[in-house]
Amino acid sequence: MNDTDTGFVVMAWRELLARHAEVSCALERELSDKHGLGVSEFEVLERLVEGQSLCTEPDTVKFRVQELAGQVHLSQSALSRLIARLEREGLVARALCEADRRGVFVHVTEEGRRRHAEATPTHRAVLSAHLFPHLVNAGYAPPVSDEASRPA
Amino acid sequence: MNDTDTGFVVMAWRELLARHAEVSCALERELSDKHGLGVSEFEVLERLVEGQSLCTEPDTVKFRVQELAGQVHLSQSALSRLIARLEREGLVARALCEADRRGVFVHVTEEGRRRHAEATPTHRAVLSAHLFPHLVNAGYAPPVSDEASRPA
DNA sequence: ATGCATTCAATGCACAAGCAATTAATGCGT
DNA sequence: ACGCATTAATTGCTTGTGCATTGAATGCAT
Numbered sequence A, B: 001m002n003d004t005d006t007g008f009v010v011m012a013w014r015e016l017l018a019r020h021a022e023v024s025c026a027l028e029r030e031l032s033d034k035h036g037l038g039v040s041e042f043e044v045l046e047r048l049v050e051g052q053s054l055c056t057e058p059d060t061v062k063f064r065v066q067e068l069a070g071q072v073h074l075s076q077s078a079l080s081r082l083i084a085r086l087e088r089e090g091l092v093a094r095a096l097c098e099a100d101r102r103g104v105f106v107h108v109t110e111e112g113r114r115r116h117a118e119a120t121p122t123h124r125a126v127l128s129a130h131l132f133p134h135l136v137n138a139g140y141a142p143p144v145s146d147e148a149s150r151p152a
Numbered sequence C: 001a002t003g004c005a006t007t008c009a010a011t012g013c014a015c016a017a018g019c020a021a022t023t024a025a026t027g028c029g030t
Numbered sequence D: 001a002c003g004c005a006t007t008a009a010t011t012g013c014t015t016g017t018g019c020a021t022t023g024a025a026t027g028c029a030t
Helices: A003-035 A038-053 A063-074 A076-088 A109-129 B001-035 B039-053 B063-073 B078-088 B110-131
Strands: A092-096 A102-109 B092-096 B104-108
Touching: A003 A038, A003 A109, A003 B001, A003 B110, A038 A063, A038 A076, A038 A092, A038 A102, A038 A109, A063 A076, A063 A102, A076 B078, A076 B110, A102 A109, B001 B110, B039 B063, B039 B078, B039 B092, B039 B104, B039 B110, B063 B078, B063 B104, B078 B092, B092 B110, B104 B110
Parallel strands: none
Antiparallel strands: A092 A102, B092 B104
Protein backbone atom coordinates (compact mmCIF):
# COMPACT_ATOMS: atom_id res chain seq x y z
CA MET A 1 0.00 0.00 0.00
CA ASN A 2 2.22 2.82 -1.21
CA ASP A 3 1.62 6.53 -1.49
CA THR A 4 0.24 6.45 -5.01
CA ASP A 5 -2.36 3.90 -3.99
CA THR A 6 -3.30 6.02 -1.01
CA GLY A 7 -3.82 9.07 -3.16
CA PHE A 8 -5.99 7.03 -5.46
CA VAL A 9 -8.11 5.73 -2.64
CA VAL A 10 -8.65 9.22 -1.28
CA MET A 11 -9.60 10.49 -4.71
CA ALA A 12 -12.12 7.70 -5.06
CA TRP A 13 -13.57 8.54 -1.66
CA ARG A 14 -13.90 12.22 -2.46
CA GLU A 15 -15.53 11.35 -5.74
CA LEU A 16 -18.01 9.19 -3.88
CA LEU A 17 -18.70 11.94 -1.35
CA ALA A 18 -19.23 14.51 -4.07
CA ARG A 19 -21.62 12.33 -6.02
CA HIS A 20 -23.57 11.38 -2.96
CA ALA A 21 -23.87 14.97 -1.81
CA GLU A 22 -24.96 16.21 -5.21
CA VAL A 23 -27.59 13.59 -5.83
CA SER A 24 -29.02 13.28 -2.34
CA CYS A 25 -29.21 17.02 -1.96
CA ALA A 26 -30.99 17.46 -5.27
CA LEU A 27 -33.31 14.59 -4.46
CA GLU A 28 -34.09 16.01 -1.06
CA ARG A 29 -35.09 19.36 -2.51
CA GLU A 30 -37.18 18.03 -5.35
CA LEU A 31 -38.98 15.37 -3.36
CA SER A 32 -39.56 17.70 -0.48
CA ASP A 33 -40.74 20.64 -2.56
CA LYS A 34 -42.97 18.73 -4.94
CA HIS A 35 -44.21 15.87 -2.82
CA GLY A 36 -43.48 16.59 0.82
CA LEU A 37 -41.28 13.54 1.16
CA GLY A 38 -37.72 13.19 2.40
CA VAL A 39 -35.24 10.94 0.67
CA SER A 40 -35.35 8.32 3.41
CA GLU A 41 -39.11 8.47 3.55
CA PHE A 42 -39.33 7.85 -0.17
CA GLU A 43 -36.82 5.04 0.04
CA VAL A 44 -38.79 3.28 2.77
CA LEU A 45 -42.04 3.79 0.90
CA GLU A 46 -40.45 2.30 -2.18
CA ARG A 47 -39.29 -0.84 -0.38
CA LEU A 48 -42.77 -1.31 1.01
CA VAL A 49 -44.39 -0.85 -2.39
CA GLU A 50 -41.90 -3.20 -4.01
CA GLY A 51 -42.55 -5.86 -1.41
CA GLN A 52 -46.26 -5.36 -1.79
CA SER A 53 -46.16 -5.71 -5.54
CA LEU A 54 -44.62 -9.15 -5.20
CA CYS A 55 -47.85 -10.34 -3.66
CA THR A 56 -51.29 -10.53 -5.21
CA GLU A 57 -53.18 -9.78 -1.99
CA PRO A 58 -53.05 -6.15 -0.87
CA ASP A 59 -51.81 -5.51 2.66
CA THR A 60 -50.36 -8.97 2.88
CA VAL A 61 -46.64 -8.49 2.60
CA LYS A 62 -45.41 -6.71 5.68
CA PHE A 63 -42.01 -5.71 6.93
CA ARG A 64 -40.48 -5.63 10.31
CA VAL A 65 -38.93 -2.33 11.33
CA GLN A 66 -35.46 -3.83 11.45
CA GLU A 67 -35.57 -5.19 7.90
CA LEU A 68 -36.34 -1.74 6.57
CA ALA A 69 -33.61 -0.20 8.69
CA GLY A 70 -31.00 -2.40 7.06
CA GLN A 71 -32.27 -1.70 3.56
CA VAL A 72 -32.17 2.08 3.86
CA HIS A 73 -29.04 2.27 6.01
CA LEU A 74 -30.64 3.83 9.06
CA SER A 75 -30.49 2.91 12.69
CA GLN A 76 -33.38 1.06 14.21
CA SER A 77 -34.37 4.11 16.24
CA ALA A 78 -34.31 6.38 13.20
CA LEU A 79 -36.54 3.93 11.38
CA SER A 80 -38.92 3.76 14.29
CA ARG A 81 -39.43 7.51 14.15
CA LEU A 82 -39.54 7.60 10.38
CA ILE A 83 -42.32 5.03 10.42
CA ALA A 84 -44.08 7.14 13.00
CA ARG A 85 -43.89 10.16 10.70
CA LEU A 86 -45.21 8.20 7.73
CA GLU A 87 -47.95 6.76 9.90
CA ARG A 88 -48.96 10.23 11.07
CA GLU A 89 -49.38 11.17 7.42
CA GLY A 90 -51.38 8.05 6.75
CA LEU A 91 -48.91 6.61 4.26
CA VAL A 92 -48.12 3.45 6.18
CA ALA A 93 -49.71 1.53 9.03
CA ARG A 94 -48.36 -0.57 11.83
CA ALA A 95 -49.83 -3.94 12.60
CA LEU A 96 -49.17 -6.18 15.54
CA CYS A 97 -47.48 -9.43 14.72
CA GLU A 98 -49.33 -12.06 16.65
CA ALA A 99 -46.72 -14.70 15.93
CA ASP A 100 -44.05 -12.73 17.77
CA ARG A 101 -45.72 -9.98 19.71
CA ARG A 102 -42.50 -8.02 20.15
CA GLY A 103 -42.37 -7.40 16.43
CA VAL A 104 -44.32 -4.82 14.46
CA PHE A 105 -45.32 -5.23 10.86
CA VAL A 106 -45.35 -2.20 8.64
CA HIS A 107 -47.32 -1.99 5.46
CA VAL A 108 -48.06 0.72 2.95
CA THR A 109 -51.58 2.14 2.68
CA GLU A 110 -53.47 3.11 -0.46
CA GLU A 111 -52.62 6.74 0.17
CA GLY A 112 -48.98 5.75 0.59
CA ARG A 113 -48.98 3.89 -2.69
CA ARG A 114 -50.48 6.92 -4.34
CA ARG A 115 -47.93 9.34 -2.93
CA HIS A 116 -45.13 7.02 -3.95
CA ALA A 117 -46.48 6.71 -7.46
CA GLU A 118 -46.71 10.49 -7.72
CA ALA A 119 -43.17 11.01 -6.52
CA THR A 120 -41.52 8.29 -8.54
CA PRO A 121 -41.18 10.24 -11.81
CA THR A 122 -39.47 13.08 -9.96
CA HIS A 123 -37.20 10.62 -8.22
CA ARG A 124 -36.20 8.92 -11.44
CA ALA A 125 -35.72 12.20 -13.26
CA VAL A 126 -33.34 13.58 -10.63
CA LEU A 127 -31.41 10.34 -10.56
CA SER A 128 -31.03 10.23 -14.30
CA ALA A 129 -30.08 13.87 -14.56
CA HIS A 130 -27.43 13.72 -11.87
CA LEU A 131 -26.05 10.21 -12.20
CA PHE A 132 -26.10 9.96 -15.97
CA PRO A 133 -26.38 13.48 -17.37
CA HIS A 134 -24.91 12.41 -20.69
CA LEU A 135 -27.81 10.00 -21.26
CA VAL A 136 -30.39 12.57 -20.26
CA ASN A 137 -28.98 15.23 -22.57
CA ALA A 138 -29.00 12.75 -25.42
CA GLY A 139 -32.57 13.57 -26.34
CA TYR A 140 -35.29 12.48 -23.93
CA ALA A 141 -34.57 14.67 -20.98
CA PRO A 142 -37.12 14.71 -18.21
CA PRO A 143 -37.61 18.25 -16.92
CA VAL A 144 -35.54 18.76 -13.79
CA SER A 145 -34.81 22.14 -12.30
CA ASP A 146 -31.06 22.26 -11.86
CA GLU A 147 -29.50 24.66 -9.31
CA ALA A 148 -30.70 22.26 -6.62
CA SER A 149 -27.31 20.68 -6.12
CA ARG A 150 -25.75 22.16 -3.02
CA PRO A 151 -27.00 22.30 0.57
CA ALA A 152 -26.73 26.04 0.88
CA MET B 1 -35.69 6.62 -21.10
CA ASN B 2 -37.43 3.25 -20.87
CA ASP B 3 -38.10 1.00 -17.93
CA THR B 4 -34.85 -0.92 -18.18
CA ASP B 5 -32.87 2.29 -18.03
CA THR B 6 -34.89 3.41 -15.03
CA GLY B 7 -34.21 0.20 -13.19
CA PHE B 8 -30.55 0.56 -13.95
CA VAL B 9 -30.44 4.11 -12.65
CA VAL B 10 -32.14 3.11 -9.44
CA MET B 11 -29.74 0.23 -8.99
CA ALA B 12 -26.81 2.56 -9.44
CA TRP B 13 -28.26 4.95 -6.89
CA ARG B 14 -28.80 2.23 -4.32
CA GLU B 15 -25.29 1.00 -4.89
CA LEU B 16 -24.00 4.50 -4.28
CA LEU B 17 -26.08 4.85 -1.14
CA ALA B 18 -24.89 1.53 0.20
CA ARG B 19 -21.25 2.30 -0.41
CA HIS B 20 -21.52 5.73 1.08
CA ALA B 21 -23.28 4.44 4.17
CA GLU B 22 -20.82 1.64 4.71
CA VAL B 23 -17.70 3.73 4.34
CA SER B 24 -18.81 6.89 6.09
CA CYS B 25 -20.23 4.94 8.98
CA ALA B 26 -17.04 2.93 9.43
CA LEU B 27 -14.98 6.10 9.13
CA GLU B 28 -17.11 7.88 11.66
CA ARG B 29 -16.63 5.13 14.22
CA GLU B 30 -12.92 4.67 13.75
CA LEU B 31 -12.03 8.36 13.63
CA SER B 32 -14.29 9.16 16.52
CA ASP B 33 -13.17 6.29 18.73
CA LYS B 34 -9.45 6.55 18.06
CA HIS B 35 -8.95 10.26 17.47
CA GLY B 36 -12.01 12.12 18.64
CA LEU B 37 -12.72 13.47 15.18
CA GLY B 38 -15.84 13.32 13.05
CA VAL B 39 -15.67 12.64 9.34
CA SER B 40 -16.42 16.23 8.39
CA GLU B 41 -13.95 17.54 10.94
CA PHE B 42 -11.22 15.35 9.50
CA GLU B 43 -12.13 16.35 5.98
CA VAL B 44 -11.88 20.05 6.80
CA LEU B 45 -8.64 19.56 8.66
CA GLU B 46 -7.26 17.73 5.64
CA ARG B 47 -8.10 20.53 3.24
CA LEU B 48 -6.43 23.01 5.52
CA VAL B 49 -3.30 20.87 5.84
CA GLU B 50 -3.17 20.30 2.10
CA GLY B 51 -3.44 23.98 1.42
CA GLN B 52 -0.85 24.72 4.01
CA SER B 53 1.61 22.23 2.56
CA LEU B 54 1.51 24.06 -0.75
CA CYS B 55 3.18 26.99 0.94
CA THR B 56 6.59 27.16 2.57
CA GLU B 57 5.61 29.63 5.25
CA PRO B 58 3.53 28.16 8.06
CA ASP B 59 0.19 29.83 8.77
CA THR B 60 0.28 31.61 5.44
CA VAL B 61 -2.28 29.83 3.34
CA LYS B 62 -5.71 30.52 4.72
CA PHE B 63 -9.18 29.62 3.68
CA ARG B 64 -12.43 31.44 3.79
CA VAL B 65 -15.28 29.60 5.43
CA GLN B 66 -17.22 29.39 2.21
CA GLU B 67 -14.43 27.73 0.26
CA LEU B 68 -14.25 24.99 2.83
CA ALA B 69 -18.02 24.60 2.82
CA GLY B 70 -18.01 23.89 -0.88
CA GLN B 71 -15.17 21.40 -0.63
CA VAL B 72 -16.75 19.28 2.07
CA HIS B 73 -20.34 19.65 0.87
CA LEU B 74 -21.72 21.41 3.91
CA SER B 75 -23.80 24.55 4.30
CA GLN B 76 -21.98 27.66 5.44
CA SER B 77 -23.78 27.59 8.74
CA ALA B 78 -22.68 24.02 9.35
CA LEU B 79 -19.12 25.01 8.46
CA SER B 80 -19.26 27.99 10.76
CA ARG B 81 -20.13 25.79 13.70
CA LEU B 82 -17.70 23.07 12.67
CA ILE B 83 -14.90 25.63 12.60
CA ALA B 84 -16.04 26.80 16.01
CA ARG B 85 -15.76 23.25 17.34
CA LEU B 86 -12.29 22.78 15.89
CA GLU B 87 -11.26 26.15 17.25
CA ARG B 88 -12.51 25.23 20.72
CA GLU B 89 -10.23 22.20 20.54
CA GLY B 90 -7.34 24.33 19.37
CA LEU B 91 -6.99 22.56 16.03
CA VAL B 92 -7.66 25.61 13.86
CA ALA B 93 -7.70 29.36 14.34
CA ARG B 94 -9.68 32.17 12.83
CA ALA B 95 -7.99 35.29 11.59
CA LEU B 96 -9.56 38.51 10.43
CA CYS B 97 -9.11 39.31 6.80
CA GLU B 98 -8.13 42.95 6.66
CA ALA B 99 -8.55 43.12 2.90
CA ASP B 100 -12.24 42.30 3.19
CA ARG B 101 -13.26 42.53 6.80
CA ARG B 102 -16.43 40.55 6.27
CA GLY B 103 -14.38 37.48 5.50
CA VAL B 104 -12.68 35.22 8.02
CA PHE B 105 -9.56 33.26 7.29
CA VAL B 106 -9.18 29.85 8.82
CA HIS B 107 -5.86 28.14 9.25
CA VAL B 108 -4.68 24.95 10.91
CA THR B 109 -2.58 25.11 14.06
CA GLU B 110 0.40 22.95 15.01
CA GLU B 111 -1.85 20.90 17.23
CA GLY B 112 -4.30 20.53 14.36
CA ARG B 113 -1.58 19.35 12.03
CA ARG B 114 -0.52 16.83 14.65
CA ARG B 115 -4.04 15.47 15.16
CA HIS B 116 -4.52 15.19 11.43
CA ALA B 117 -1.24 13.34 11.02
CA GLU B 118 -2.24 10.93 13.77
CA ALA B 119 -5.63 10.25 12.25
CA THR B 120 -4.53 9.92 8.65
CA PRO B 121 -3.36 6.27 8.82
CA THR B 122 -6.69 5.25 10.31
CA HIS B 123 -8.51 7.22 7.65
CA ARG B 124 -6.57 5.62 4.83
CA ALA B 125 -6.88 2.15 6.30
CA VAL B 126 -10.65 2.34 6.56
CA LEU B 127 -10.93 3.71 3.04
CA SER B 128 -8.76 0.99 1.57
CA ALA B 129 -10.50 -1.74 3.48
CA HIS B 130 -14.00 -0.67 2.50
CA LEU B 131 -13.54 0.78 -0.96
CA PHE B 132 -11.02 -1.71 -2.26
CA PRO B 133 -11.15 -4.76 -0.01
CA HIS B 134 -9.67 -6.96 -2.73
CA LEU B 135 -6.47 -4.89 -2.74
CA VAL B 136 -6.22 -4.88 1.03
CA ASN B 137 -6.66 -8.63 1.32
CA ALA B 138 -3.98 -9.13 -1.30
CA GLY B 139 -1.23 -9.08 1.30
CA TYR B 140 -0.50 -5.80 3.02
CA ALA B 141 -3.66 -5.28 5.02
CA PRO B 142 -3.66 -2.38 7.45
CA PRO B 143 -5.40 -3.43 10.68
CA VAL B 144 -8.99 -2.28 10.64
CA SER B 145 -11.61 -3.58 13.01
CA ASP B 146 -14.47 -4.68 10.81
CA GLU B 147 -18.01 -4.92 12.28
CA ALA B 148 -18.08 -1.11 12.17
CA SER B 149 -20.18 -0.94 9.04
CA ARG B 150 -23.74 -0.22 10.03
CA PRO B 151 -25.23 2.63 12.03
CA ALA B 152 -26.99 0.43 14.53
C1' DA C 1 -42.57 -23.28 36.32
C1' DT C 2 -38.93 -19.90 37.26
C1' DG C 3 -35.15 -17.25 36.22
C1' DC C 4 -32.13 -15.21 32.89
C1' DA C 5 -30.21 -13.84 28.70
C1' DT C 6 -31.80 -12.26 24.19
C1' DT C 7 -34.44 -9.73 20.84
C1' DC C 8 -37.68 -6.19 19.04
C1' DA C 9 -39.36 -1.73 19.05
C1' DA C 10 -39.89 2.76 21.34
C1' DT C 11 -38.00 6.72 23.90
C1' DG C 12 -34.71 10.11 26.41
C1' DC C 13 -31.04 12.57 25.24
C1' DA C 14 -27.28 14.90 22.80
C1' DC C 15 -25.70 16.68 18.65
C1' DA C 16 -25.00 17.97 13.88
C1' DA C 17 -27.19 20.05 9.83
C1' DG C 18 -30.16 23.10 7.06
C1' DC C 19 -33.03 27.24 6.55
C1' DA C 20 -34.07 31.76 7.60
C1' DA C 21 -33.01 35.93 9.82
C1' DT C 22 -29.31 38.92 11.51
C1' DT C 23 -25.10 41.66 11.65
C1' DA C 24 -21.29 43.62 9.47
C1' DA C 25 -18.72 45.13 5.55
C1' DT C 26 -18.37 46.13 0.68
C1' DG C 27 -19.36 48.18 -3.77
C1' DC C 28 -22.12 50.49 -6.95
C1' DG C 29 -25.18 53.98 -8.81
C1' DT C 30 -26.84 58.36 -8.52
C1' DA D 1 -21.59 61.42 0.07
C1' DC D 2 -25.70 58.68 0.61
C1' DG D 3 -28.63 55.04 0.10
C1' DC D 4 -29.30 50.30 -1.53
C1' DA D 5 -28.44 45.87 -3.07
C1' DT D 6 -24.98 42.25 -2.29
C1' DT D 7 -21.86 39.26 0.11
C1' DA D 8 -19.65 36.95 4.31
C1' DA D 9 -20.22 34.87 8.41
C1' DT D 10 -22.83 33.96 12.61
C1' DT D 11 -26.98 32.68 15.26
C1' DG D 12 -31.98 31.17 16.42
C1' DC D 13 -34.75 27.60 15.51
C1' DT D 14 -36.36 23.15 13.90
C1' DT D 15 -35.57 18.60 12.54
C1' DG D 16 -33.45 14.17 11.78
C1' DT D 17 -30.06 10.80 13.54
C1' DG D 18 -27.36 7.77 16.56
C1' DC D 19 -26.37 5.86 21.10
C1' DA D 20 -27.92 4.17 25.23
C1' DT D 21 -31.74 2.85 27.89
C1' DT D 22 -36.23 0.99 28.72
C1' DG D 23 -40.17 -2.11 28.40
C1' DA D 24 -42.23 -5.95 26.60
C1' DA D 25 -42.10 -10.57 24.70
C1' DT D 26 -39.59 -14.71 23.67
C1' DG D 27 -36.75 -18.83 24.29
C1' DC D 28 -33.91 -21.63 26.80
C1' DA D 29 -31.89 -23.91 30.74
C1' DT D 30 -32.49 -25.74 34.98
